[in-house]
Amino acid sequence: MRKYRKMEEDLNEEFNSLKENLNEVQKQSENFIVINEKRLENFNKLDEIIENIDKEFAEKTGILNKKDQTFLWTAVALQTLRWYLLEYDFGEWTIDKDSREKASEGGKREEQERYRYLADIFRKEEKKKGETYILSEFDKNIKENNKITPKMKNIIDDYFSKTNKNIYSLEKTYIPWTDYFKNPVPYDAMKDDENNFEGVKNIVIEGVTNKDKNLAPVKHHSATMGHDPILGYFFGTINIMTSTITINYSMYPTYIVEYPKIQEKIEFFETFLTSVRAGIDDFKRIPAALIRQAMHVSSDTFSTMGLPIPFLNATTQQKFLEQGWNSNELFKNLSKFKESLGKNITILEMQLLISYFINIIISNLHLLFYDEKKDGNLKLYNVRTQKIIATSNSISSGLNIAYVGAKIYIGIKTININSIKNGIKKIDLGGYINTVHEIVKSKKLQERIRREYLEERLYEKFLIEKKGNKNE
Known part of the structure; x- marks a missing residue:
C-alpha cells in the first residue's frame, strides 16, 4: 500500500508540475500575443508614432528655456558688436567732372564704332564675292583717314539698303x-x-x-x-x-x-x-x-x-x-576698395576669425553649464548648443542686412551718397560666410542626432517594450 501511495504522490506531484508549466506556457503565450498585438498596433500607427517622437525630440532640443535664451542673446550681442566695429575701407568718395567728355564726342565715337562693325561685315561679304577692287579702295580709305569717312558711310549705307x-x-x-x-x-x-x-x-x-x-x-x-x-x-x-x-x-x-x-x-x-x-x-x-x-x-x-x-x-x-x-x-x-585691398582682406579675415572665436566661447560656456538631471541626454544638449550658435549667427547677419539696407535706403531717399557709403562699409561678408557654415553644421548635427534618437525610441517601442513588460 505504501508503494502505491508513493506512486500516487509522485504522479500528483508530476501532474501539478506539468499543470504549473502549462499555466506558465499559457501565460507566456498570452503575454506574447498581447505584446505582438501592441507591436502590430504600433506598426499600424507608425507615421503617428514617428511624428510624436519628432515632437518629443523638438521639445527636448528646444532653446526657448531661460538658460538657452541667455546664451543666445549674449551671442547675438557679441556678434552684432563685432560687425558694427569692423568696417571696410572705401577711401574718400569724390566726383571727377574733369575727366568727362561732351555728349557729342561720345556720339562721334559711337558712330565710328557702329560703322566699323558694319564695315567688317561688308568686308567679309565682298571678300566672298571676290570684289577685290572695292575692298582695296575701302581698306585704303580706312588706312589713310584712320576712320570711317562720309564716303565710306555712303558705301556701307548703300550696301545695307534693305530697310x-x-x-x-x-x-x-x-x-x-x-x-x-x-x-x-x-x-x-x-x-x-x-x-x-x-x-x-x-x-x-x-x-x-x-x-x-x-x-x-x-x-x-x-x-x-x-x-x-x-x-x-x-x-x-x-x-x-x-x-x-x-x-x-x-x-x-x-x-x-x-x-x-x-x-x-x-x-x-x-x-x-x-x-x-x-x-x-x-x-x-x-x-x-x-x-x-x-x-x-x-x-x-x-x-x-x-x-x-x-x-x-x-x-x-x-x-x-x-x-x-x-x-x-x-x-x-x-x-577704391581695391586701393586698400590688403586692409580690406584683413577686415574680412577678422570678421571670419572673431565670429568663429565668439562661437567657440559661447559653445564651451554652454557645455560647462550642462546639468544631467535638468538637461537630460548630452547628445540632445549638444544639439541645443549648436542651435544657439546657428540661430545667433543668423539673427546677427539679419540685423546687419537690415542695418546696411536701412542706410542705403535713407541715402537714396535723402540723396545722400555718404549714407549709402556708410551702409556699404558695414557689410559683414565674413559673418555671412560663417553663418552659412554654422547653419549647415547645425542641420547636419541635428539630423544625425535626430536619426539616432528616432532609432532608439522605435527600438524601445517595437522590440523591448520595457514598460509593457514591467506592467505584465
Whole structure:
C-alpha cells in the first residue's frame, strides 16, 4: 500500500508540475500575443508614432528655456558688436567732372564704332564675292583717314539698303539687324508728335518731365529705361529691336519711334513678344541688339551727365545726376576698395576669425553649464548648443542686412551718397560666410542626432517594450 501511495504522490506531484508549466506556457503565450498585438498596433500607427517622437525630440532640443535664451542673446550681442566695429575701407568718395567728355564726342565715337562693325561685315561679304577692287579702295580709305569717312558711310549705307526707315509697326516686317547699327538708338528720341494726345508729353515725372513738354536732353537719361546701365540691357535691347522707347515710370509706358519723333503708344509686353519673334525669325537679331546697346552705353558712360545709377526711379536718378553722381562715378568710388585691398582682406579675415572665436566661447560656456538631471541626454544638449550658435549667427547677419539696407535706403531717399557709403562699409561678408557654415553644421548635427534618437525610441517601442513588460 505504501508503494502505491508513493506512486500516487509522485504522479500528483508530476501532474501539478506539468499543470504549473502549462499555466506558465499559457501565460507566456498570452503575454506574447498581447505584446505582438501592441507591436502590430504600433506598426499600424507608425507615421503617428514617428511624428510624436519628432515632437518629443523638438521639445527636448528646444532653446526657448531661460538658460538657452541667455546664451543666445549674449551671442547675438557679441556678434552684432563685432560687425558694427569692423568696417571696410572705401577711401574718400569724390566726383571727377574733369575727366568727362561732351555728349557729342561720345556720339562721334559711337558712330565710328557702329560703322566699323558694319564695315567688317561688308568686308567679309565682298571678300566672298571676290570684289577685290572695292575692298582695296575701302581698306585704303580706312588706312589713310584712320576712320570711317562720309564716303565710306555712303558705301556701307548703300550696301545695307534693305530697310532705310527707322520706323516700326506690327504690320511691317521685323527690322533687319544691320539697321540697328545704321540708325541712332530709338530711346534717344526726345520730340513727341504734336498730334499725339496720349504721348510722352502727358507723363509727368517730378524733376524729370513736364506736362506738354518734350523730353529734355539733360534729363532723358533718367527718363528712359534704355539708359539704365543694367536694366537697359533688357529694355534697351527690346527698344532697339522694335524701334520703341520705354519710359522710367509706373507700368513702363512705351511708344513707337520714328526717329527723332515719338509716335503712338504701344504696350511694352507687346514689344517684348515682338522682339522674341524677331529673334526667332533671325538668330542674329538679339546678339546684334545687345552689341548695339553696349555701344550706346559705352558712348554715354563718360559724357557730361553720364548714365544714371541703376534700379532707381527717374526722380531719384535725376537728383543724383544733378549732384554729379552717375553710375560711372559710383563704380569708380566703389572700386577704391581695391586701393586698400590688403586692409580690406584683413577686415574680412577678422570678421571670419572673431565670429568663429565668439562661437567657440559661447559653445564651451554652454557645455560647462550642462546639468544631467535638468538637461537630460548630452547628445540632445549638444544639439541645443549648436542651435544657439546657428540661430545667433543668423539673427546677427539679419540685423546687419537690415542695418546696411536701412542706410542705403535713407541715402537714396535723402540723396545722400555718404549714407549709402556708410551702409556699404558695414557689410559683414565674413559673418555671412560663417553663418552659412554654422547653419549647415547645425542641420547636419541635428539630423544625425535626430536619426539616432528616432532609432532608439522605435527600438524601445517595437522590440523591448520595457514598460509593457514591467506592467505584465
